[in-house]
Amino acid sequence: MSVLTSEAFGVETTREESRRIRRRSLGLLRSLLRPVAGAAWATAALVVGSQLAAVAGPALVAYGIDQALPALTAGDAQPITLATAAYLAAALLGGLLTAATVRASARVSQTMLLDLRRRVFRHTQRLSLEFHETYTSGRIISRQTSDVDALRELLDGGVTTLASGVLAMLFTAVSLVLLDWRSGLVLLIAVVPGVVLTRWFQVRSQVQYRKQRTAAARLIVRFVETMTGIRAVQAFRREPQVGGVYGGLAEDYRETNARSIRLNGVFDTGLTLIGNVTVAAVLLVGGLRALDGALEVGVLVAAVLYARRFFNPLQQIGMFYNSFQSATAALEKVASLLAEEPTVPEPLHPARLVHARGDVRFEDVEFGYGTGPTVLPQIDLHVPAGQSIALVGETGAGKSTIAKLLARFYDVRAGAVRLDGLDLREIDPVDLRRAVVMVTQEAYLFSGSVGANIALGKPEATPAEIEAAARAVGVHDLIVSMPDGYATEVDKRGVRLSAGQRQLVSFARAFLADPALLILDEATSSLDVPGEALVQLGLQTLLAGRTSVVIAHRLSTVMGSDRVLVIEGGRIVEDGSPDALVAAGGRFADLHTDWQRSLRRST
Amino acid sequence: MPTPESTTRVLLRLRHWARPALPRIALGGLTALGASLLALAVPQVLRVIVNGPLLTAGSQRGVVLGALVVLGLGVLEAFLVWCRRALLLTPGTGVERDMRTDLFRHLLDLPVEFHDRWSGGQLLSRIMSDLGTIRRWTVFGLTMLAVSSATLVVGIGLMLATSWVLGLVYLVGAVPMIWLGFRFREDYKVVARQARDQAGDLATTVEESVHGIRVLKAFGRGDDALDDFVRQADDLRTTEVHKARTLSRVSFALGAIPEAILAVALGFGVVLTSRGELSVGALVAFFATAAVVNGPVERLGMLLAMTLDAKAATDRYLQVMDTASTVRDPQDPVALPAADPAGSRVELSGVHFVHPRGGSDILAGIDLVLEPGETMALVGLTGSGKTTLLQLVPRLYDVTAGSVRIDGVDVRDLTRADLRSAVSIAFEDPILFSASVRENVLLGTDLTGPAADELVREALDVARAGFAYDLPDGLDTVIGEEGLSLSGGQRQRVALARAIAVRPRVLLLDDPLSALDVTTETAVTLRLRRMLTGTTTLVVAHRPSTVALADRVAVLEDGRITGVGRHEDLLSSHPHYRYVLTALSALDDAQPDELAEVRP
Secondary structure (H helix, E strand, O other): OHHHHHHHHHOOOOHHHHHHHHHHHHHHHHHHHHHHHHHHHHHHHHHHHHHHHHHHHHHHHHHHHHHHHHHHHOOOOHHHHHHHHHHHHHHHHHHHHHHHHHHHHHHHHHHHHHHHHHHHHHHHHHOOHHHHHHHOHHHHHHHHHHHHHHHHHHHHHHHHHHHHHHHHHHHHHHHHHHHOHHHHHHHHHHHHHHHHHHHHHHHHHHHHHHHHHHHHHHHHHHHHHHHHOHHHHHHOOOHHHHHHHHHHHHHHHHHHHHHHHHHHHHHHHHHHHHHHHHHHHHHHHHHHHHHOOOOOHHHHHHHHHHHHHHOHHHHHHHHHHHHHHHHHHHHHHHHHHHOOOOOOOOOOOOEOOOOOOOOEEEEEEEEEOOOOOEEEEEEEEEEOOOOEEEEEOOOOOOHHHHHHHHOOOOOOOEEEEEEOOEEHHHEOHHHHHHHEEEEOOOOOOOOOEHHHHHHOOOOOOOHHHHHHHHHHOOOHHHHHOOOOHHHOEOOOOOOOOOHHHHHHHHHHHHHHHOOOEEEEEOOOOOOOHHHHHHHHHHHHHHOOOOEEEEEOOOHHHHOOOOEEEEEEOOEEEEEEOHHHHHHHOOHHHHHHHHHHHHHHOOO | OOOOOOHHHHHHOOHHHHHHHHHHHHHHHHHHHHHHHHHHHHHHHHHHHHHHHHHHHOOHHHHHHHHHHHHHHHHHHHHHHHHHHHHHHHHHHHHHHHHHHHHHHHHHHOOHHHHHHOOHHHHHHHHHHHHHHHHHHHHHHHHHHHHHHHHHHHHHHHHHHHOHHHHHHHHHHHHHHHHHHHHHHHHHHHHHHHHHHHHHHHHHHHHHHHHOHHHHHHOOOHHHHHHHHHHHHHHHHHHHHHHHHHHHHHHHHHHHHHHHHHHHHHHHHHHHHHOOOOOHHHHHHHHHHHHHHHHHHHHHHHHHHHHHHHHHHHHHHHHHHOOOOOOOOOOOOOOOOOOOOOOOOEEEEEEEEOOOOOOOOOEEEEEEEEOOOOEEEEEOOOOOOHHHHHHHOOOOOOOOEEEEEEOOEEHHHOOHHHHHHHEEEEOOOOOOOOOEHHHHHHHHOOOOHHHHHHHHHHHHHHOOOHHHHHOOOHHHOEEOOOOEOOOHHHHHHHHHHHHHHOOOOEEEEEOOOOOOOHHHHHHHHHHHHHHOOOOEEEEEEOOHHHHOOOOEEEEEEOOEEEEEEOHHHHHHHOHHHHHHHHOOOOOOOOOHHHHHOOOO
16 A cells, blocks of 8 residues: 555656656657547537637627617618527537537547557556566556546546637637727736636645545555455454544545535635626626716627626636646556566567477576566576476475576576577567466466356367367366356356366366467466376376476476476576486485375374 | 336435435525525616616616625625535535445445455445445535526526516427436436446456466467457447437537527517517516526536436445345354363354355255364365355355354354454465555454564464565565565465464364475474464365374365265275375275375
8 A cells, every 4th residue: 555655646756757757648648649630620620610609699699789679670670680590500500519529529539548548458468577566456457447537537528628618718708808898808807816716726626636536546445455355354353443444544535525625615606706796897887888878788788798608617627627637647657657668578570480399498597587686596407398397496496487487478687598499589479479388376267258268278279179178177077067168157247166176277278278388387286186187197198299397386296297406596406307306315305205204194 | 136216215315324414405505596596686687777777867876886786696696605515515525425434334244245246346336436426416416406496497487577478488498408408318328328337348358457467478368358458448439439429419409409599589589679568678687597597407407417327326335235244243142152271162063055146055964073172174176165164164154054163152143253253264365465464464363562573473483484574674564465465375374374373263274385385384284283282273175285284184075074084094995085185096005105196
């Protein structure tokens, strides 16, 4: 939580830095606008047109009373017919233009949003795991959902509101000046307190807005975490404490909400007051002049109507300012995500590797995470095609790191990892992913059918192939016993699978993918012994003549491999066949003794 | 879904939370009404000025007086606007907060079975955006609905009084507008709902693409995921554009009709005035009144929409609030007898369990007794119901038949608080919270100060979680989703330490060491055994090394306990047990270590 808040709100940035961030955010907005520039200008033209039509109303009323009325009294019906017809036309045109604006602006904003969504999604998929692990999933998700929504809110209503609001005020003022410049002067004087009030509101509401977002984010984070961990909350009787903390956060949120409503109330009241005083002033000035005959009654009425109308859009403009603030803040975060460089870049000149054999080499490999300490000081290793090797060592020794380098989840700091003689960094990503598949401890299932989850290993697979893969890992009988067989949904709405069953499904996925090099990182930890045996049996047949790298805590898994590497402190300290290592009496032999003892239960 | 109820009835149920705020809401409504009546009075003053001092009397004093009255009315209106804001502010936000904390507490009380069925996103949208909708309606929508209706009635009355012809023209135009505004809701609601659902699905896709990033990367499926996502996003775009088209129809009507009414009124009005049937002042007043009334007319459709939205939000809120907890504290709770230093006796008799969503019995008549202080391993194939059985003891689920007893007391006769302070559990998938290591370990205890420090030290030591001292801030390092991410083995050890720190009478461990390497596991096992003296323990085991922790073993097979005994005895006498732990089904008398070696 502290991480979230400090990252999102509290970090002090230098002025230069914040300007740079701002520029990047506006640059993103521009690049989104570029492809739709033509349509955007057309929308703006529609807004101008509809506002012109709207502003014609009071002028026509004034004309009707001052010109057409005397004319009609004098027997000339043409002016009033004209005025009525013109007003009707303006009404119709205004309505049509407003409707067209709504459509056009939706098209523009939705095209921009689709573009932004696609960019962010593609970019997060390209970013390396290293980034995902430090940035945390919650933040990436909120970048792609609530931050995009903030821009959506701005585009949806904000821009047209602003444009029509500003134009309405401008046209109203111009019309009034044209009609009677003295009344216009009164209005212009009234603008001064209006501007001061609006500016005050902007500054205060911006501060308030940020506080409100922070309070809401805290509330959401606490809620999500509690609901995700509801089992632990209930099992450890945390309900009163958790409820108390949440109640406090809810009160904070209420307080910030109340403050911003209060602020809005002052703004609202102020605008009403300024507007009403202006109406009275226009009436007084105009009325006195009308007495002298210097002003016609119709013009006075129009002036009063204009004065009343003038301040209406200010409130909407205030609201636009809020959504603009929130959208630029959100875009700043999205832009900084898009500016992240993948630490595992795609090759500029990819080398094809259509039929990989699975010959693996580590040459003088040095590696550490990010700018952190070196984890693997020097690894030299050759795994001939077809060999099955097992990595053994304590937690944190570097086994998983070696596996991740092999799958190119990370790139080496020095040296090279080669597959069939090619540097992994040069291989076409499509070929690499076909040749190398890694199965990890977390068996993640996507929402959808269990069949579709297996097919992830090979999207073009036939149902028969999917079933064969499921049979090979022994999960076929389980799937057939589910309500809809392979079409059974495996999410919240569907069947809940146990941890072991999920691992079996993810194994079936790997079977279907049929890679030249298979990496298993603790992929069998939740399986029961028969399940593991079945998977191994399947692997032996499937991977006959293929390369495999297995990390497992269970020595039963390790003993079946061709070769064992014992890793300690990021170095290979023992290397040989399991039997040879046991016979040699080193660390692996000790592990083996521990294991034997645990099997015999000699306590 | 509950049976559909009328909008009024659903919204009336908000009284429960709104009661303390009702006087202020009523008063706020009155001030709002006053403000809009004042706004309506201004055109009347205008009429008097135009007809009196301006056109006939030519009195300067009359004009100044009129302007002053307008000024006074304007200031008073602004004051009333402020009063309304001030009056409605506290009740609106307070009602929202109370409803929010009530829902949260209710969710904490609802059993795990409920949370299995409901996705977090659905609950989150209820507690955040639905309650926000209700707040906006109570603060703004409800009063504005009343005020707009009143303004409309009074305004049209005034217009009719000014000139019944012009008033009629206005009325004829306003009715279709209100009807349209309301009718539009119905069409719009369908598209808006569709867009909301599609946006929800899109968010789910995003969430899965992030949580499943390792799988997508491992299989190189990023591009496929992108294609799926873009297809969904494009569907959403189509729906949004369709929504805009629906909206544009009503914008056309709401933009064109009021102005068209005024155009017609202008024609009629000028004709009437020229015939001397209407004064110029009345004509002016009519237009000024129409300018005031147009607002509420345009707003009415929106306000009705808001009311329907609030109804939908209230429905969604009540849907959860009306779900009664199936796991409740008993009417007359029994106190758990004092702990025997030797440990508690746990007894499961005739226990059945069926998932609420139907299906066959997962547990079909479990009879099992854990003697005081005993450690028993529970062994069975994956998916056989071991985890479910474990969760029946602290009542995370309730048995569907039979009973679970601790020291002779049915767990359903205890308060959940008493029960869960006597029973502690370590889950297979360790759930840690965004808090320091220390807070995570102490989650189940109320200890503070040096005693707590000692407890943490000991629990971490037993769980061999010494790595915690080497974290950047030691035991104060924040872990969990918002903090430092730990490896699977590390998380498991912290979760184990947490379960131990409770010093429970009954300890339940769900395959607690699956992510540990053999050496660490042996060390943890040794310490655990020493520590568990006097604690009755049930441990789910997948491998022989975990079984080593136990005095006796129970075999779970097809929803029943088919064997209880010592590991060695079961290994030679119980074929299913041998199969589960060694994957060998043939009866042979090989050594256990060879049995466990799987060499296809």
